[in-house]
Amino acid sequence: MSSELPAAIRELAPEGLSPRSGSQQELKSSKTRETILESTLDCLAEHGYASTTHNLICQKAKVSRGAMLHHYPTSQDLMVAVIDYAFYKHMTAFSHMVSSLTDEDRQNRNTAIVIDWHLCQSREMLVYLEMRTASRTNDELRAIFLPRARHHDLVWKEELLKVFPEWRDDMRKLDLTRRLARAIIEGLTLSRELWRDSSSEWALLAFTADMLRGIRIGEMSFPSGEHIEAFKKSATITAGKRSRSRTAAATGRRPRKGEVD
Numbered sequence: 001m002s003s004e005l006p007a008a009i010r011e012l013a014p015e016g017l018s019p020r021s022g023s024q025q026e027l028k029s030s031k032t033r034e035t036i037l038e039s040t041l042d043c044l045a046e047h048g049y050a051s052t053t054h055n056l057i058c059q060k061a062k063v064s065r066g067a068m069l070h071h072y073p074t075s076q077d078l079m080v081a082v083i084d085y086a087f088y089k090h091m092t093a094f095s096h097m098v099s100s101l102t103d104e105d106r107q108n109r110n111t112a113i114v115i116d117w118h119l120c121q122s123r124e125m126l127v128y129l130e131m132r133t134a135s136r137t138n139d140e141l142r143a144i145f146l147p148r149a150r151h152h153d154l155v156w157k158e159e160l161l162k163v164f165p166e167w168r169d170d171m172r173k174l175d176l177t178r179r180l181a182r183a184i185i186e187g188l189t190l191s192r193e194l195w196r197d198s199s200s201e202w203a204l205l206a207f208t209a210d211m212l213r214g215i216r217i218g219e220m221s222f223p224s225g226e227h228i229e230a231f232k233k234s235a236t237i238t239a240g241k242r243s244r245s246r247t248a249a250a251t252g253r254r255p256r257k258g259e260v261d
Helices: 024-047 054-061 065-071 075-099 103-108 112-120 123-135 139-163 171-195 198-217 225-251
Strands: none
Touching: 024 054, 024 065, 024 075, 024 123, 054 065, 075 112, 075 123, 075 139, 112 171, 112 198, 123 139, 123 171, 139 171, 171 198
16 A cells, blocks of 8 residues: 555555555455455446345455455445445545646646546446445445445545645535536446447536636636525425426316416
8 A cells, every 4th residue: 555645545445455564464364355355346346236245256256255254254344345445446546647637737627527537437436336326225235335435525525625725715616516526427427328429428528627627716606505595495486386286287176376377
């Protein structure tokens, strides 16, 4: 594990992957853990969460079930480790790649968007998205995944502040912008097989990069609190009118005066 990485990223690495120097037993144990985690990522990427079993992982890792249970006694232990491991590998790659950008690429071209896009296609992030989707209907996985994902989000924000210090002056702007960027990039990733349109992907990525730059330099801005409240009120009134209209249509009752425009 590189000591050049920020401490917050290094701490994401699952327990047992950083043996003390000179300890052959710990080194062997660390290698076995890494092999198990890598094989788990492979199985999740290829078969999905529902079809990934301990036996499948053991076959892929070429370890005995006893050896796997020695390092990860329960499925919960393994899932916690693989969730952290996937995000750790993603953040390690992102940190190294962004640190090599010039100021022109980083600030004016927003090339980090392209880096994030490519990394979102990696095995690690595809597995991370698979786990997030599976956790929606699996209570046990959700109890594991959501706390880890929320912690990872804080690490992500901390890392962005280090590599993009120009955003420090407005933390609300940073929070909204990074969430907007993640929603776009993850949405494109999840829709990729459906659309099969590389030209549209690049058009949307270029537009996103320009939009984020516009937000940063003040050419674009997020709505004020008053604007948001007015929008919410308008949306609530509209939704209520539509709901009453559907109810009236379903029951055959004529809407009362003022219920529907």
